[in-house]
Amino acid sequence: MASSEDEGSVEEKENSRKKPIGPVATAWLTFYNIAMTAGWLVLAIAMCRFYMVTGTHKGLYKTIQKTLKFFQTFALLELVHCALGIVRTSVLVTGVQVSSRIFMVWFIANSIKQIQNEESVLLFLVVWTVTEITRYSYYTFNLLNHLPYFIKWARYNLFIVLYPLGVAGELLTIYAALPYVRKTGMYSLRLPNKYNVSFDYYYFLIAVMCFYVPLFPQLYFHMLRQRRKVLYGEVFVEKDD
Numbered sequence: 531m532a533s534s535e536d537e538g539s540v541e542e543k544e545n546s547r548k549k550p551i552g553p554v555a556t557a558w559l560t561f562y563n564i565a566m567t568a569g570w571l572v573l574a575i576a577m578c579r580f581y582m583v584t585g586t587h588k589g590l591y592k593t594i595q596k597t598l599k600f601f602q603t604f605a606l607l608e609l610v611h612c613a614l615g616i617v618r619t620s621v622l623v624t625g626v627q628v629s630s631r632i633f634m635v636w637f638i639a640n641s642i643k644q645i646q647n648e649e650s651v652l653l654f655l656v657v658w659t660v661t662e663i664t665r666y667s668y669y670t671f672n673l674l675n676h677l678p679y680f681i682k683w684a685r686y687n688l689f690i691v692l693y694p695l696g697v698a699g700e701l702l703t704i705y706a707a708l709p710y711v712r713k714t715g716m717y718s719l720r721l722p723n724k725y726n727v728s729f730d731y732y733y734f735l736i737a738v739m740c741f742y743v744p745l746f747p748q749l750y751f752h753m754l755r756q757r758r759k760v761l762y763g764e765v766f767v768e769k770d771d
């Protein structure tokens with residue numbers, strides 16, 4: 531994940547690392563990004579409609595959960611894209627980002643119905659939706675070589691505010707889930723059992739919250755570096771392992 535500025539680096543060095551992707555990969559990525567933009571747009575419209583009709587966020591998660599689970603799970607393909615080398619992103623950075631989202635959707639929001647109406651759930655839903663519409667439309671227009679500046683600007687500026695807000699929404703939601711998890715002992719394995727293994731989901735969730743402390747800054751600084759590269763043309767050279 532670590533990358534460093536190399537004083538002697540030149541643009542050719544950076545460009546020489548850019549492997550052109552073939553037409554099949556380009557066609558697939560274009561399809562994937564259009565589908566994801568559309569999916570998150572559908573979610574945005576469903577959220578707005580729900581609020582306009584009911585005047586509250588209560589019940590929103592239940593209404594949009596199928597679409598959310600489908601498109602957020604589909605994002606696992608981003609790991610495949612990195613692993614195949616058809617996008618120039620680190621598997622590690624993408625892995626942390628995607629796994630934390632999948633975890634929030636499947637093991638928190640989907641599993642613990644009691645927290646689905648929390649304001650913090652609404653917060654991360656709105657933040658994710660704005661982020662993903664911007665991000666996937668950026669990738670789409672970029673692949674088509676017709677990138678409007680406002681989308682580029684939004685992709686590399688909005689995250690400055692949205693990332694901390696999204697993280698706050700996720701952490702507050704996990705925090706709200708703790709009492710329920712402790713009371714019910716869900717997903718926990720107590721001794722004695724035939725596997726002779728004990729697992730406490732409550733402490734696991736506390737550990738996950740702690741993982742945000744070292745991992746979130748890595749993602750945030752990764753995005754700040756991308757921002758400087760894309761908006762201001764600064765050249766970074768990845769350290770070879």
Ligand SMILES: CCCCCCCCCCCCC[C@@H](O)CC(=O)SCCNC(=O)CCNC(=O)[C@H](O)C(C)(C)COP(=O)(O)OP(=O)(O)OC[C@H]1O[C@@H](n2cnc3c(N)ncnc32)[C@H](O)[C@@H]1OP(=O)(O)O
Pocket residue numbers: 548559563617618619620623624626627628629630631633657658661665669670672673689692693694695696697700738741742745746749756
């Ligand atoms: C099991 C329990 C695990 C628990 C872990 C607990 C710890 C978790 C800590 C982390 C917390 C994260 C919280 C997070 O969920 C909160 C939010 O998301 S809030 C909303 C704000 N978020 C964001 O803005 C980030 C959104 N996500 C991303 O941007 C990416 O996922 C990320 C990997 C972070 C960065 O993307 P990337 O490295 O790809 O940067 P670029 O977009 O600049 O792209 C780099 C180059 O790759 C090309 N690319 C990438 N993807 C595509 C694609 N789909 N199609 C086409 N091209 C693609 C892109 O164009 C760039 O190419 P080039 O350099 O040639 O221009």
